[in-house]
Amino acid sequence: MRSIVFQSIFVLVMPININDIYDGDIKAVARAISVVENGGTGANELIEKIYPNTGNAHRIGITGPSGAGKSTLVDKLTHLYRKSGKMVGIVAIDPTSPFTGGALLGDRLRLQELSLNKEVFFRSMANRGSRGGISRKTGEVVDILDSSGKDVVMIETVGVGQSELDIAGAADTTIVVLVPESGDEIQVMKAGLMEIADIFVLNKSDREGADLMLAHLSESLKLRSDVNWLPKIVKTSAIRNEGIEELMEAIEEHSKWLSSEDKIGSKRNLRLINRVKEIIVEELNSEFWTDERMSLLENMISDNGNNLITPYKIVEDLKKV
Ligand SMILES: Nc1nc2c(ncn2[C@@H]2O[C@H](COP(=O)(O)OP(=O)(O)OP(=O)(O)O)[C@@H](O)[C@H]2O)c(=O)[nH]1
Ligand SMILES: [Mg+2]
Known part of the structure; x- marks a missing residue:
């Protein structure tokens, strides 16, 4: 018997059996979609598993x-x-x-x-x-x-x-x-x-x-x-x-x-490239915006009454943090 642990993604305490998704089980599919909608590592793991299928x-x-x-x-x-x-x-x-x-x-x-x-x-x-x-x-x-x-x-x-x-x-x-x-x-x-x-x-x-x-x-x-x-x-x-x-x-x-x-092949390759690029942008974006940088940004903006600091200058300073 296959181990459920290795076949499953845990959502809170409720596991989703990957084979149930492959079988088109309505509840498993619905829960898997919720996982993806919520994002985070659970979603990444799930996509890792199902992508080959x-x-x-x-x-x-x-x-x-x-x-x-x-x-x-x-x-x-x-x-x-x-x-x-x-x-x-x-x-x-x-x-x-x-x-x-x-x-x-x-x-x-x-x-x-x-x-x-x-x-x-x-x-x-x-x-x-x-x-x-x-x-x-x-x-x-x-x-x-x-x-x-x-x-x-x-x-x-x-x-x-x-x-x-x-x-x-x-x-x-x-x-x-x-x-x-x-x-x-x-x-x-x-x-x-x-x-x-x-x-x-x-x-x-x-x-x-x-x-x-x-x-x-x-x-x-x-x-x-x-x-x-x-x-x-x-x-x-x-x-x-x-x-x-x-x-x-x-x-x-x-x-x-x-x-x-094989137009479909090149179309899907392009889709994959775009998805990878999108994930990179999202990850870099969330890595960049630390609390420290957010508060620095806010401080610089509130000190900028006379438009003396340009957006480019702010970006440079943020990158130095
Ligand atoms: N006369 C006519 N009305 C139609 C036809 N197809 C749809 N409708 C009507 O047009 C209205 C809108 O139809 P929907 O299918 O909800 O249109 P939709 O493009 O999905 O609308 P949104 O999702 O809100 O953008 C409904 O009242 C339908 O009954 C058609 O071929 N002829
Ligand atoms: Mg509609």
Whole structure:
């Protein structure tokens, strides 16, 4: 019999059996995710153990404006993946939206119903307002789901500011969801969302203006400089369950393209490089900010009424401590 001690990570007094995580045991996976969210050495140890068992899941990032229908799409995709026997993991990052709070609650409940079985695991993560490590933690939560036997892991996040870039880093395939009303947003997001999308979904195509938007979108895509993979555009109406199969096919096509010529390998290597860099920054940062340096900083700032000490001078002095 295998020793539980060597197979387990102790969280307070409650051990998590690593094999339970690999088996997709809901409680073990949920606890492992909590460990990662809490961070610290427990989290490091856990990732050390499960990391060799990752690399099997296809990681799909789903981003786009608030209320575009991302959760509804995830829900419909999940049902379709289940039909083909795939195990699904879902991570929703900062799902609280001031615009669609009510609708979201409904979606969440629906997803939570799904999550009551071993085949679909849903978890929401509140990252907004937390300090640092957001993309690292997300990556680690996805690692846990990956190691727990999920074939597909979907990561949903609202595409504002930095988060869409983070999701592109964490995903193998990035889906940007837009709606017929997103015309102006496209202008704003060109630099961000346009560059990261492997697949565009034009959702709510049951609404007016869908075809015009489609034309806008194809026009904007001509601006893409990397022609290795020309992003697909898929028209959906998530609420009517239309276009979901086409979306799944587009994801499959991108996945195949990634596997050919080993694009997936270089993508994952880049992901690993970025994670290592992020951990280094975090560790150096926390090493640097000792109590002594913090109070020196505060003293120097409070003595700096006439702007005589420059930020560079402060940095130099802090480095001398
Ligand atoms: N007309 C129409 N409404 C839709 C469609 N898909 C989703 N909705 C509705 O749009 C609202 C927002 O949907 P969500 O799936 O919560 O959107 P979201 O992008 O996840 O929202 P956030 O997570 O808050 O950013 C809900 O009321 C959905 O029922 C669609 O294809 N057509
Ligand atoms: Mg949502």
